[in-house]
Amino acid sequence: MSAQPALMEETGDRAGRELNTQALRADARRESLRLLALLAPSLFLVFAIIIVPIGWLFWLSLFDEAGAFSAANYARFFEQASYIKTFVTTFKVAFIVTGACVLLGYPLAYMLSQLPRRAASICLIFVILPFWTSVLVRTYAWLVILQRKGLINSWLIDLGVINQPLSLANNLSGVVIGMTHILLPFLVLPLYASMKTIDTDCLRAGMNLGAGPAATFRQIFFPLSLPGLASGVVIVFVLCLGFFVTPALMGGGKVIMWAMRMEQTTSLYSNWGAGAALGVVLLVVTLALLGLFQWLLGARATGVWSSR
Amino acid sequence: MSEDFGLPISHRQRLWLYGLGGLVLLFLIAPSIIIVIMSFSDSTLLQFPPQQWSLRWYQAYFGSLEWRDATIVSVKVAVMTVLVATPLGTAAAYAINRGTLRFNGTINALLTASLIVPVILIGIGTFFLYARIGLNNTLTGLVIAHTVQALPLVVLTVLSGLRSYDMNQERVARSLGAGRVAAFWQVTMPQIRFSIVSGALFAFITSFDEVVVSLFISGGETTTLTRRMFNALRDQIDPTIAAISTCLIVLSVVLLSVAQIFGRRH
Numbered sequence: 304m305s306a307q308p309a310l311m312e313e314t315g316d317r318a319g320r321e322l323n324t325q326a327l328r329a330d331a332r333r334e335s336l337r338l339l340a341l342l343a344p345s346l347f348l349v350f351a352i353i354i355v356p357i358g359w360l361f362w363l364s365l366f367d368e369a370g371a372f373s374a375a376n377y378a379r380f381f382e383q384a385s386y387i388k389t390f391v392t393t394f395k396v397a398f399i400v401t402g403a404c405v406l407l408g409y410p411l412a413y414m415l416s417q418l419p420r421r422a423a424s425i426c427l428i429f430v431i432l433p434f435w436t437s438v439l440v441r442t443y444a445w446l447v448i449l450q451r452k453g454l455i456n457s458w459l460i461d462l463g464v465i466n467q468p469l470s471l472a473n474n475l476s477g478v479v480i481g482m483t484h485i486l487l488p489f490l491v492l493p494l495y496a497s498m499k500t501i502d503t504d505c506l507r508a509g510m511n512l513g514a515g516p517a518a519t520f521r522q523i524f525f526p527l528s529l530p531g532l533a534s535g536v537v538i539v540f541v542l543c544l545g546f547f548v549t550p551a552l553m554g555g556g557k558v559i560m561w562a563m564r565m566e567q568t569t570s571l572y573s574n575w576g577a578g579a580a581l582g583v584v585l586l587v588v589t590l591a592l593l594g595l596f597q598w599l600l601g602a603r604a605t606g607v608w609s610s611r
Numbered sequence: 612m613s614e615d616f617g618l619p620i621s622h623r624q625r626l627w628l629y630g631l632g633g634l635v636l637l638f639l640i641a642p643s644i645i646i647v648i649m650s651f652s653d654s655t656l657l658q659f660p661p662q663q664w665s666l667r668w669y670q671a672y673f674g675s676l677e678w679r680d681a682t683i684v685s686v687k688v689a690v691m692t693v694l695v696a697t698p699l700g701t702a703a704a705y706a707i708n709r710g711t712l713r714f715n716g717t718i719n720a721l722l723t724a725s726l727i728v729p730v731i732l733i734g735i736g737t738f739f740l741y742a743r744i745g746l747n748n749t750l751t752g753l754v755i756a757h758t759v760q761a762l763p764l765v766v767l768t769v770l771s772g773l774r775s776y777d778m779n780q781e782r783v784a785r786s787l788g789a790g791r792v793a794a795f796w797q798v799t800m801p802q803i804r805f806s807i808v809s810g811a812l813f814a815f816i817t818s819f820d821e822v823v824v825s826l827f828i829s830g831g832e833t834t835t836l837t838r839r840m841f842n843a844l845r846d847q848i849d850p851t852i853a854a855i856s857t858c859l860i861v862l863s864v865v866l867l868s869v870a871q872i873f874g875r876r877h
Contacts, residue, residue: 331711338706342718345703345762349721352759353728356736363739407635414632417625429636435863436643437820439837439844440856444642446848447649454645454659487639516624545729547823552844562731562823569735570827582732589729 357586364580376580386564393561396478396550397543403483404539408490409532415491416498427495434488442549445481446472449553473555481549486542490535497531498524530600537596541589561585643860650853668854677839678855684829685819685836688750692757692818697811699758700765705795707766708773723763730823733760738827748830756824761814768813772806805873812866820859 364376380386411430415423433441448454449471456468471477501524509519547562554560559567561581569578622629645659650668652661672678703722707715725733737756738747746752776799784794800807822837829835836855843849 335712338709338712341702341706342712345699345722345766346718348699348755348759349724349762352737352740352756353724353733354721356740357728357732359739360732360736407638410628410631411635414625414628417628426632426636429640432863432867433639433643435816435867437822437837437856437859437863439820439822439840440646440859441642443840443844443848443852443856444646446844447853448642448645450848452656457658484638484642487635541727545731547731548841552841562729565731565735569738575739578735582729582735585729586732589727593727 357582360575360579360582363575364577364583367576376576377584379577380580380584389559389561389564392558393544396475396482396546396558396560397540399479400482400486400543401536401540403479404487404490405532405536407483408487408494408535411487412491412494412498412531413528415495416501430488430491433484434492438485438548441485442481442552445477445484445549446553449477449480472553473557475554475558477553477555478550478558478560481553482543482546485549486539489538489542490532493535493538494528494531497534498528501527533596533600537592541592544589545585646853647857647860649850650857652850652853655850668850671851672854672858675851678836678851680832681834681836681839684750684753684833688753688757688835689815689818691750691754692761693811693814695754696758696761696765696814697807700762700810700814701769701807703762704766704769704773708770708778722766725760726763730760734824734827737824741828747828748833750833752828753825753833753835756828757818757821758814760821760824761817764813764817765810768810769803769806772803776802808873809870812870816863816866819862 365372365374367373367375380390415426415430418426446453450456451468451470451472453472455471456465459465460468471480505523505527506519509523510516514522545562546560547566550558550560551563551566554563562585565578565581565585568574568581649659649661651664651666652658653663653665653667654661703718706712707719707722712718733756737752741747741752746755778799780802781794781799784798785791789797820837821835822841825835825838826841829838840852840855843852
């Protein structure tokens with residue numbers, strides 16, 4: 304008799320606890336739904352404007368108008384010399400621009416990381432301001448500076464260095480200079496951010512153990528800065544592959560890069576299948592490079608945008 | 612001794628580094644400065660430094676109906692983009708920050724997709740889609756496309772604000788009887804408002820400076836300023852564009868300064 308109430312109490316307790324977990328679970332579900340509702344408009348827009356059209360382009364590249372499967376749009380890339388030339392040009396420009404960005408960006412980021420905080424933040428303005436200035440404005444500026452009667456040529460002629468104006472714009476060098484200028488901050492910002500996180504105790508320890516400044520840099524600082532450098536290099540390289548404005552305006556019609564080729568194929572020749580195939584391959588290469596980098600370093604390659 | 616590191620290397624010993632870095636900084640900033648100075652030149656030849664000063668290119672810009680219309684279109688689209696992207700991005704950042712959703716990583720990747728997908732692909736894809744639903748050459752179409760491009764910046768900026776904010780404050784407000792909306796509006800919002808303003812400014816400038824997508828989906832009466840500039844530059848180098856470029860540079864400087872000031876107060 305005396306055990307009965309205790310037993311009842313226990314079962315009641317268990318039932319209560321179960322009710323409680325059920326209520327909590329329902330609460331969590333409702334909470335998730337609310338959060339999803341907050342995300343829904345953004346996700347819908349991204350889905351409608353990016354995912355659906357790209358899926359559509361993918362479809363266009365694989366199926367002809369009758370709806371039959373054909374790989375003709377992709378086979379073309381290997382058969383037509385003009386496509387091969389476009390790819391070669393694109394990768395050539397991407398390699399040169401990325402190399403130039405490393406050569407210019409590494410010393411700059413290193414200097415920024417060594418300066419006192421106040422001086423560094425003043426210098427950083429010079430990196431961030433161009434970053435936020437329209438690509439079009441900066442391309443125009445380089446057109447003005449590099450053209451036949453432009454700044455560089457008239458100065459060099461006035462100084463007597465050259466007699467004939469150099470052709471700096473409307474060719475590969477114009478494209479490379481313009482693109483390097485535009486993409487340099489994309490390398491400097493992540494590199495600088497990663498250099499700032501290098502533990503100075505490591506450097507001091509190295510110097511205490513007798514390493515000179517050069518050895519400390521070579522054996523400690525440089526290896527520690529490599530992940531930041533790698534993330535900058537990947538971003539710059541990937542952005543190079545899809546670059547449109549600068550090559551279109553500064554290439555003088557002679558430097559045809561991937562994105563320009565896509566624009567010509569779709570707008571000029573209305574060949575949607577071929578243009579779409581170009582886009583699909585560009586996207587695959589881009590994602591593959593970013594994925595490879597993420598896999599190698601486990602780092603977020605998009606970090607640079609949050610530092611803008 | 613360097614005051615940051617305390618390493619036994621003086622700034623003087625690093626002069627070569629500062630020299631090199633200074634040259635790169637000059638490379639970065641010089642084009643903007645040169646364009647600003649040239650825009651005040653009286654000559655059509657764009658000499659530098661200008662022989663005579665005048666405001667004729669600014670008069671050409673502000674006096675031209677075509678340029679004025681294009682500027683108005685760009686301003687309208689940028690303002691509407693801010694009005695759409697800021698609340699949507701803030702709501703999304705709030706949801707992501709809770710981190711309780713199962714596909715948080717995927718959602719994050721989706722929302723920042725427009726930073727990774729090559730812009731040309733967004734341009735061509737959007738044009739193709741809009742052609743089917745009649746949104747090409749409309750303000751609505753431009754605002755939608757620019758919103759997608761501005762969203763990641765708003766999300767990332769607001770998210771960084773939320774990360775340094777203690778969400779427990781909102782819980783306290785709610786346990787004291789405030790509703791969800793009231794708790795967000797009165798407790799959370801005032802503390803992350805600087806991030807939201809910065810996000811809005813980034814959205815504005817993203818839309819205003821955007822070229823590639825606008826090139827495909829704008830035209831006729833909805834031609835944006837950047838599209839008109841791009842087309843003008845394909846034909847010739849018109850000094851009017853130096854004046855317009857200067858205005859765009861000034862706009863970037865102003866918006867960035869405001870964002871900077873807000874960022875510091877935050």
